[in-house]
Each structure stands twice: as structure tokens, then as C-alpha cells.
Amino acid sequence: MAKLPIALQLFTLRNETKEDFLGTLKKVKELGYDGVEFAGFGGYEASELKSFLNDLDLKPFSSHVGLELLEDNAEEIIAYHKELGVETIVIPYLVPERRTAKEDYLKLAESLNLYGEKVKEAGMQLCYHNHDFEFEKYDGEYALDLIFSNTNPEFVQVELDTYWAEFAGISAVDYAAKYKGRLPLAHIKDLVTSPEKTFAEVGEGVLDIKAIAAAVEEAGAKRFIVEQDVCQRPALESVEISIRNFKEILGR
Template sequence: MKIGLQLYTVRDDTAKDFTGTLRQVAEMGYEGVEFAGYGDATAEEMRDLLNELGLEAFGSHVSLQRLEENLDEEIAYLKTVGARYVVCPYLTGEQLAGGEAFWLELFNKFNGIGQRLREEGLVLAYHNHAFEFERKINGEFVFDAMYNAVDSELLKVEIDLGWVQYAGQDPLAYIAKYAGRLPLLHLKDFRQGKPGEDIDTVELGQGDLALNDLIGAAEKAQVEWLIVEQDRCANPPLASVRTSIEWLRANGHKA
């Protein structure tokens, strides 16, 4: 499995200096990046920079709005930089207010978007949070209803382990359940605070997830990319992602 970084983690740094941030990410030993926006770089500029740094652009988080309204632009950009996975990363409160009707319509949209991307040699995936396990359709979690409704060749799984555990579900069980349909896995460690406090994201190995067991399960499930992501960092984000990859290296998950 390759080790990637979701660039949302270092969004403040990329906003100031995209090139310099990617240079540091490459120097840390990350093998690839998952975009959360492209700064002001053209696709050709981004491709050349990634080639220079030896980084693989394996995927990008693309909002549902852009998937609906700017899909051609995304396809052109991602094909130029060599990315394969196009991931719907989040849904807004306004969208979720639509209830079951919204979800059923979304599943139909994913079939269409997934087919278009497949024709272009790209792959659609969906990244979960906790709300997919807080709502049900026909007695099953929305998370599972989605993957039952959309053809497995048109929609792949990007499980965020931290959010699965936060939602009270077993991340090991979900890795096993979607083995073979799960090319992308977000490694996000959470730590529970004092009673009444929210939990927060922390560097790998400093939270409550059984990461070594989860990574072992991911290998059996044919995961392609282990992706470090930290929503909020108490330390400078670049220091946090360095700590995380050093943990992976110390635990035998990175050369």
C-alpha cells in the first residue's frame, strides 16, 4: 500500500505557498497527494511540479456542486495531472435537509457521474463522515444504502476510519465488508476528551484507534492508498503530518 496525504490537512500552508508545501510533503516521504483544490496552478503546471517532486496525484476531493456543474473541467484537470480517483468529500447541511428524497436522488446522480468518469478512465468514490451512520433508508445506514444502490463499478469506497469509529461503528468490520471495493482509506486518529467534551483529530498513534490492526485489515482488503488526514491540528499542520508519517515508518508501514 502506498502512503498519501489529503492536502486539506495542510490547507493553510498550501494557501500561502502551494509549491513549497508540496516540496516539504515529498521530502517527508509521502508518495502521493489527494487534492482539496489546486491553488492557482494550471493542470500543466501541477503535473510538472508533481513530476519534479516524485509525487503521484492519485485523486481529488471534488464537491458535489462541481461534480454536477463543472465535471468536464475536473476531468480535464485530473487526466492531465494523472489522477484516477474523483471523490465526493462532503455534503452540506442544506443538502442533508432534503432527507431520504435527497439521498435517493443522489444515488441516481452517482450512477450517472460514475458512468461518465468510467468512460474517461477515472473512478468515482465517496468519503464518509459520521452523518451517513446517523440516518437510515429502508432500515440500513445511508452509508450502506448508497453502495447497494450504486453499481460497484461506478462508485468505490473511501472509508474515513476516524469518522466510522466516532459514529459508534466498528471500522474493522467496515474494512472487511467493503474489501475489493475499497481502494482508498483515510487514516484519521481521534482522541476522546473529558466527559462532555468533543473528541478531536490528532497525529497518528496519539488517539484511540487501533491503527496497526486497521492497517493490517486494509492490506487484506486490497486497499491501494493509506491516506493521512487530520481535520484540525493543535500543532503546525506540516509538523503534524511529519509526526504521522514518522509513526507509520516506526511501525513498519513505510520504508
């Protein structure tokens, strides 16, 4: 298995970044992560944050940006990400009122094509990130497949959240293979089933992380992104456990 970089989705540390954005980035680097996937920028200018990341040698691989934010101010958002050096902008979520019918997903596909072309023109890539609700079927087709079958692969690619696929009862291994060549990023997360079905540190749950990592790499992923939406422990402790276990699983 190639040594793909491991990033952390900073949503996991949302409370920590709210208190001390730059200090939290330092801790992420100290724990051994190669880069980050942003979920906001703490109010910092792109040039200031870029300089800080360069000094840390922490890479700004990707960034989650709400679709509504792009609709309101695409030019400024794209320019900020380009200046920071982000490779991939990711649409992370579709609000409930925008996913009530098949037509909603077709409208989403139109928007993704539009913004994906703008992002591509700026030298970056747009991706769409799934949860479990995109595995609802419309006319026999998963909503997530509707999105990708109605978007241009050049403009819109896949950030597969392997946890949410498995949560929905879908094999992340099989689904990654379906989008081989169109899947540059994958969220690596784990799941426990008792006392309830919920999030766990990588390697602490029931998912076959080694097989999932191999599958997304085979599909062409360039980055592994660790995330834990909800932590039962202090979040910094959880992300430390995750990278330690994940590196052991990968044989690093």
C-alpha cells in the same frame, strides 16, 4: 503487510497551501509521503502542476471535488484531472440541506452513478468519502449503505474515512471488510477522547491503527491517505508526526 503508498490529504495543510502551494508540496515530499490527495489546485494549470509533481516524484493519487462543482462543470473538471494524472476523484461531503431524508441519499446515488460513469469513461474512478452523519439509519439501513447499495460498484467505490466511522461508534475494521473489493482508498486518522473527542496525529490517539490499516489493505485498498482535519500543533509538525508514527506502526 504489503508496502502500500502513503499519501497526504492536502486539506490538512490548507493554510500552508494557501500561502505557498508548490512549496508545501515540496515539504510533503521531504517528509516522506509518496503522493497527495488534492483539495484544490492552487490555481495552477494541470500541465504545469503535473510537471512539478513529476520533478518531485510526488504522485497525484486522488482529489476531493465537491458534488456541486461536478454538477456545474463536470466535463472541464474531469478533463483537468485526467491531464494531471489523477487516478481517483472523490466526492468528499454532502451539505446538510442535501441529507435530510432517505430520498436525499437515493437522489445522491443517482448522481453518483451518473458522474461515476463519466469519470470511468475518462479512465478514472469515482469514490464517495464518508463523515459520521452517513451512519444515521433510515428504515434500519445506514445512509452510507443506502448510497452504496444503490450505486454501480463499477462506477462508485468507497473511500472509507476510518476516523469518522469510529467517531460514529462503528468499527472501521468491520466496515472495511463489508466493502472488500470496493474500497481502493482509506483515510488513516487517529482520535483522542480527552479532554474532548477530536482529531489526533496518527499513533497519538486511541485507535488501533495497525488493525485498521490491515483491514483496509485486506479489503483491497491501494493507498493509505493520512489526514488530520484539525491540528492542535502547527499542521506541518502534525503531518510529520503522523507519517513517522504510521511507518513505525507498519514496520517500515
